[in-house]
Structure formats: structure tokens, C-alpha cells
């Protein structure tokens with residue numbers, strides 16, 4: 001295909017950013033169904049994987065693990081940030097989320113038989129994920145594929161295969177949260193087989209049992225608040241989102257949903273980075289995701305800065321938080337959960353906001369923002 005032909009093909013894509021585009025709204029509607037049934041997808045995924053998890057845990061029980069790499073593209077990459085710390089705590093190994101193309105091009109040389117590579121792709125056929133996994137396997141790494149799609153290369157070509165019982169007819173919601181839950185279950189299964197971190201393993205296992213109900217409660221509680229906020233911010237062309245550690249994952253998922261569904265510009269970044277540029281301009285909405293004690297003070301300072309530059313700050317914090325609550329323009333309080341589960345739970349209201357932003361912009365006849373009006 002020539003470059004001119006490729007540009008024409010892009011412009012003919014079935015889903016477009018044009019106001020009211022029916023194909024985009026078909027996917028918006030599917031996203032709504034999928035985002036509201038995340039508890040079922042998480043439950044089904046965990047229920048269906050006890051055997052394959054046991055097989056992988058047995059394969060790895062007596063193998064030294066020095067490094068775990070979690071690769072993927074888009075949400076499938078971002079999900080790694082949400083579970084990194086729990087994986088490190090469970091396995092006592094360095095764990096890094098690695099964008100799959102970067103890993104394939106630059107990251108495989110350091111792989112060896114003490115490396116575990118976890119590749120995630122909903123479709124199961126995203127090429128950089130498959131290619132990176134193959135290169136890592138050739139260097140002796142143990143490779144595990146996670147996918148929604150049975151029979152896909154990711155499920156067939158590697159020693160570990162875990163089937164995510166989630167759909168992705170719309171844009172990714174349940175495929176990401178179910179896969180994060182599955183990665184936590186994987187960390188627990190491997191640590192249990194090795195006899196490592198018994199207390200933390202128990203915490204993860206109990207947390208996974210409680211998770212679907214907690215996700216459901218948050219989805220029900222925030223459906224209308226997310227709609228109200230989306231109505232208020234329907235004309236915003238740019239949304240900023242930040243969070244530290246695992247909370248970077250909800251920030252990045254939130255940005256992805258706004259870009260995919262709404263469709264507006266959205267930028268996510270680690271919390272601290274807000275302070276290293278003149279990030280927020282007057283009127284810019286900023287989501288600050290601050291579920292834990294470690295990032296609380298910096299999140300508070302970020303909220304104060306947002307006030308100072310006349311931005312509009314929406315804070316996502318635990319239910320008993322008061323300092324940020326007092327200063328933020330709007331606060332969403334979420335149930336208290338351990339650090340391992342907060343990245344999943346805090347993603348839910350941001351999925352909802354992305355969905356409602358699409359609907360509310362459409363009600364105003366708006367599609368993507370266009371330079372010059």
C-alpha cells in the first residue's frame with residue numbers, strides 16, 4: 001500500500017471522532033455494558049484459572065526468579081503499573097511494566113532463565129507482544145501469555161497460558177481489570193508454591209474473593225456522580241490525570257477512555273511530574289488519584305497547586321480522607337482497600353467518567369476538539 005492509500009484507509013475507518021458517529025456510539029454502548037459487568041468478568045476469570053495457575057506455579061516453584069517483566073500495548077501495558085508492587089512483594093523480585101514494542105526492540109537482551117515475562121493482549125495477536133515474548137523465550141525466560149482470545153498465538157505458543165474471561169467489544173474496561181486480578185492471583189499462586197510471603201499471599205487471596213463485590217459497589221455508587229461531572233465538564237477539550245505508584249494505572253486508563261470514547265485530549269502522568277512543568281492552566285480539569293498514605297502529602301500539595309492556578313481538581317481518595325477533601329473542587333471517596341487492590345477499584349469511576357463524557361459531549365453535538373474551533 002502506498003502512503004496515500006494508507007491515509008485514505010485511515011480516513012475510511014469504521015469508527016471516527018466525528019460528532020454522533022454511529023459506529024463510535026455502537027462501541028460506546030458496548031463499553032457501558034462491559035464496564036458495568038466487570039465484577040462478573042473478574043469472578044469468572046478467577047474461577048476458570050485455578051488449574052492453569054497451578055501448572056504455572058508448579059513450573060516456577062523451584063526456579064529462581066530475579067526479574068518479572070509485564071509487557072503489552074495500550075491498557076494491556078498500563079495494567080502492569082497497577083500490579084507491579086504486589087508482584088514484587090509476593091515474589092521478592094524486580095518487576096517492571098514494559099511497553100511491548102520497546103521491550104521487543106530494546107529490552108530482551110537482559111532476559112535469561114531467571115526472568116519471567118508476562119505478556120498481555122486481549123486480542124492475543126498484538127505483534128510486539130508475541131515478538132518480544134519469543135525473543136525472551138529464546139534467551140531462556142519463562143513466558144506466560146494472558147488473553148481474552150482462545151486459540152490466539154499468545155495462548156498457543158508459550159508454556160504458560162491464562163484465559164481472561166472478559167470481552168472487549170467496546171474499548172477496554174473489563175479486559176483490563178480482570179487481567180489485573182488474574183496477575184494478582186498469579187503472583188499469589190507462584191509465591192504460595194515457593195512457600196514465600198505466606199501472610200501477603202493470604203491477603204491477596206482474601207482480597208481477590210472480596211474484589212468483585214467491591215467493584216460492583218463502586219460502579220453502582222459512581223454511575224450518577226460520574227454523569228453529573230461529565231455534564232459539567234462536557235466542553236473541556238483537555239483533561240489531566242495523575243497518580244503515584246499503582247495509582248498511575250487508573251490515571252492512564254482514565255486518559256485512555258477519554259481519548260477513545262469522548263473523544264477529547266487527555267494526558268496522564270505520575271503524580272510528582274505535575275510539579276516539574278507548568279502542567280495545569282486555568283480551567284483545566286485535573287484528576288488526582290490518591291489512595292495511599294505514601295502519596296497523600298504530595299497529592300495534597302497537588303490539590304493546593306491546582307487551586308493556585310485556578311484549575312478544577314477532582315480527587316479520588318479513601319472514604320475517611322479529610323485534608324484533600326477540604327481543598328479539592330470535588331472529591332470522590334472510595335472504600336478502603338489494601339494497596340494491592342486500590343489500582344483496580346480506583347479505575348472504575350474513571351471508566352464511568354469516560355463513558356459519560358462521550359454521551360454528554362454528544363448531547364451538545366460535540367465530537368473531537370478541533371484546533372481553531
Ligand SMILES: N[C@@H]1[C@@H](O)[C@H](O)[C@@H](COP(=O)(O)O)O[C@@H]1O
Pocket residue numbers: 073074075076120121122123124125126171172
Ligand atoms: N485501541 C486499542 C487499545 O484500547 C488496546 O488497549 C490496545 C492493546 O490491545 P490488545 O490488548 O489486544 O493487545 O490495542 C489498541 O490500540
